[in-house]
Amino acid sequence: MSQNNGIGLYVHVPFCLSKCDYCGFYSEMPGRHSIEDYLNRLAEELRERLEQLTRPVTTVFVGGGNPTCIGLENLQRLVEIIGSVLPDMSRLEEWTFESNPETLSADIVAFLATLPAIRLSMGIQRLNDGELKVLGRRACMNAVYCALDLAFAKLANVGGDFILGVPGCPSLAGDLHQMLKRYPLAHVSAYFLTIEENTPMQKAVIQGLLPDPADIGADELYEVRDVLAAAGFEHYEISNHARSGCRCRHNLNYWYQGDYIGFGPAAVSSSNGIRLANPPDLRRWLANEPPAVEKLSSIDRRNEHLMLRLRLLREGLDLAEFERGFGQQSDDFYEHLARQTAAGNLQREGDKVRLSDTGLRFADEVMASLFIM
Numbered sequence: 001m002s003q004n005n006g007i008g009l010y011v012h013v014p015f016c017l018s019k020c021d022y023c024g025f026y027s028e029m030p031g032r033h034s035i036e037d038y039l040n041r042l043a044e045e046l047r048e049r050l051e052q053l054t055r056p057v058t059t060v061f062v063g064g065g066n067p068t069c070i071g072l073e074n075l076q077r078l079v080e081i082i083g084s085v086l087p088d089m090s091r092l093e094e095w096t097f098e099s100n101p102e103t104l105s106a107d108i109v110a111f112l113a114t115l116p117a118i119r120l121s122m123g124i125q126r127l128n129d130g131e132l133k134v135l136g137r138r139a140c141m142n143a144v145y146c147a148l149d150l151a152f153a154k155l156a157n158v159g160g161d162f163i164l165g166v167p168g169c170p171s172l173a174g175d176l177h178q179m180l181k182r183y184p185l186a187h188v189s190a191y192f193l194t195i196e197e198n199t200p201m202q203k204a205v206i207q208g209l210l211p212d213p214a215d216i217g218a219d220e221l222y223e224v225r226d227v228l229a230a231a232g233f234e235h236y237e238i239s240n241h242a243r244s245g246c247r248c249r250h251n252l253n254y255w256y257q258g259d260y261i262g263f264g265p266a267a268v269s270s271s272n273g274i275r276l277a278n279p280p281d282l283r284r285w286l287a288n289e290p291p292a293v294e295k296l297s298s299i300d301r302r303n304e305h306l307m308l309r310l311r312l313l314r315e316g317l318d319l320a321e322f323e324r325g326f327g328q329q330s331d332d333f334y335e336h337l338a339r340q341t342a343a344g345n346l347q348r349e350g351d352k353v354r355l356s357d358t359g360l361r362f363a364d365e366v367m368a369s370l371f372i373m
């Protein structure tokens, strides 16, 4: 079901200099020994698991955590380790590095610029010091501007990740409009904030110090979409916008349910409906604890296909392909489809079903109404 026959390779760098207030991901502070142990084990894990691969790796995504917080020399070693298991790095279709602004240096940018098909994805999140503070981010706007100046001096494909629905904050749209005049971002991801268990932000919401993001409506999504559309971006996935030719190929492979293989603590791999999840803990992963195995049922795969395709706003769900993969769908499914189409949440043209502009706001409910539970 993937777009091509290749495989996406993900490397998780589990280090961050500090913890953001909303973050539920696994990460820890880097130390000299922990970075060294991490890189040594990563080299082994890549060798062990890539030896069995029979298909080419087409994209590499180095995410985190904050990959650039391990410093230039360690990043060079990380790239060397990945390069040593790929037959020809120059044939990669895309190589993405994530970075937070405060740890991106001129040296690191110069090094990244030597990699083939490089795209840098910067964790910016908000464009105002007060709002960055609400999120407990380490970088202030000065650091964001410095990092973007460095990045755009050497790289053409630079994207930004943003968070919508930040409690007590106005829409991101105005600040984003101003920013795009100065920095020609190639890609923008904008996800709504969700409150994660046991985070300082959850505590603040429970104590009533911050409004609950779940009560914030979807207007910001449309406002941000309009700003980006006016600047020439295509809204290609519910939370992702790209300039022409700049869609994220690695993530497209996820959305097309292609195979991917993940390395490092908390990294996930997927092939033929089998998910392997590495332990979300550096020590357990270093001790070679095997990944947790999950076998998706055909109903899980069907629901996932439906959800991921509807998230792709241009392509949408192809009913003929859906039935080829998951069998003839029930009358109940077609009744719900007709109801959502009549309500204006979905648009149907022949076999193609897409989320409408109105449906964007209710995407989760629309998808859930078509799921088999």
Ligand code: SF4
Pocket: 015, 016, 018, 019, 020, 023, 024, 025, 027, 064, 065, 066, 100, 123
């Ligand atoms: S930088 Fe990213 S991974 Fe690290 S604490 Fe902040 S949100 Fe979490």
